[in-house]
Amino acid sequence: MSEIALKVSDLSFAYGAKKALDGVGLAVASGECTILLGPNGAGKSTLFSLITRLYDARQGRIELCGFDIKRQSLQALAKLGVVFQQTTLDPDLSVSQNLRYHAALHGIGRKAADARIREELERLQMYERRGEKVRQLNGGHKRRVEIARALLHKPKLLLLDEPTVGLDMPSRRAIVDHVHQLVKQQNLAVLWATHLIDEIADDDSLIVLHKGRVEAGGKLSDVLRDTACADAGQVFQKLTQDPPGVAT
Numbered sequence: 001m002s003e004i005a006l007k008v009s010d011l012s013f014a015y016g017a018k019k020a021l022d023g024v025g026l027a028v029a030s031g032e033c034t035i036l037l038g039p040n041g042a043g044k045s046t047l048f049s050l051i052t053r054l055y056d057a058r059q060g061r062i063e064l065c066g067f068d069i070k071r072q073s074l075q076a077l078a079k080l081g082v083v084f085q086q087t088t089l090d091p092d093l094s095v096s097q098n099l100r101y102h103a104a105l106h107g108i109g110r111k112a113a114d115a116r117i118r119e120e121l122e123r124l125q126m127y128e129r130r131g132e133k134v135r136q137l138n139g140g141h142k143r144r145v146e147i148a149r150a151l152l153h154k155p156k157l158l159l160l161d162e163p164t165v166g167l168d169m170p171s172r173r174a175i176v177d178h179v180h181q182l183v184k185q186q187n188l189a190v191l192w193a194t195h196l197i198d199e200i201a202d203d204d205s206l207i208v209l210h211k212g213r214v215e216a217g218g219k220l221s222d223v224l225r226d227t228a229c230a231d232a233g234q235v236f237q238k239l240t241q242d243p244p245g246v247a248t
């Protein structure tokens with residue numbers, strides 16, 4: 001049985017009177033890419049903000065590799081790598097400087113950090129670009145650096161919040177392929193928020209979030225069977241009644 005990297009139970013959250021998440025329960029296993037599919041306003045970013053502890057939920061529980069994020073925050077957050085929707089790299093620093101800064105925040109010494117930086121950048125074909133200022137990189141290359149940064153401290157769970165938004169098709173494909181390779185090679189657990197159905201691979205797991213509720217969850221093949229749908233686009237349409245997102 002695969003290890004559960006993220007377990008969310010009965011999680012609810014509201015912005016004032018506006019309910020954003022309503023009794024959400026889900027699990028993300030190691031060695032699996034779990035796609036969190038939901039239309040605008042479904043609650044994807046709110047869920048990520050709670051997992052990363054940007055906000056605190058009054059109701060519900062979040063565990064990372066068995067550590068409760070409220071009571072065992074340090075151990076839990078050490079297991080987590082995050083790529084936010086908006087870039088958080090410093091454009092005036094080089095690729096290496098950005099990554100070293102992040103490694104230092106995680107208490108990784110300079111020598112070990114440089115070895116990890118090399119390993120992750122080489123995996124993404126970005127090592128040759130390490131001396132360049134981030135502002136000189138295109139959107140796809142910035143995203144690669146952010147993924148490398150999120151992996152420096154060897155997390156067990158990688159959260160990706162719509163990481164391909166605004167990228168051209170080849171850059172999107174490269175990121176989708178790279179993340180799927182990481183899942184297989186590193187036994188990483190990935191939770192990938194998107195509204196683009198063509199980012200889902202056949203052996204991914206799927207969670208459909210709509211209006212703050214989980215409408216379906218499980219291996220894609222099981223969700224297709226349970227919903228009597230032919231593909232993820234149909235599932236999305238059936239469960240959210242909105243037209244599915246299409247690649248641009």
Ligand SMILES: Nc1ncnc2c1ncn2[C@@H]1O[C@H](COP(=O)(O)OP(=O)(O)OP(=O)(O)O)[C@@H](O)[C@H]1O
Nearest residue numbers: 015018019020038039040041042043044045046047
């Ligand atoms: N800061 C806020 N204050 C009030 N309401 C908010 C706030 N942030 C989000 N919401 C509301 O909470 C609900 C969930 O929003 P959220 O941003 O989590 O959805 P999302 O699935 O990430 O959407 P998108 O794909 O557009 O980013 C929406 O109804 C949204 O309008």
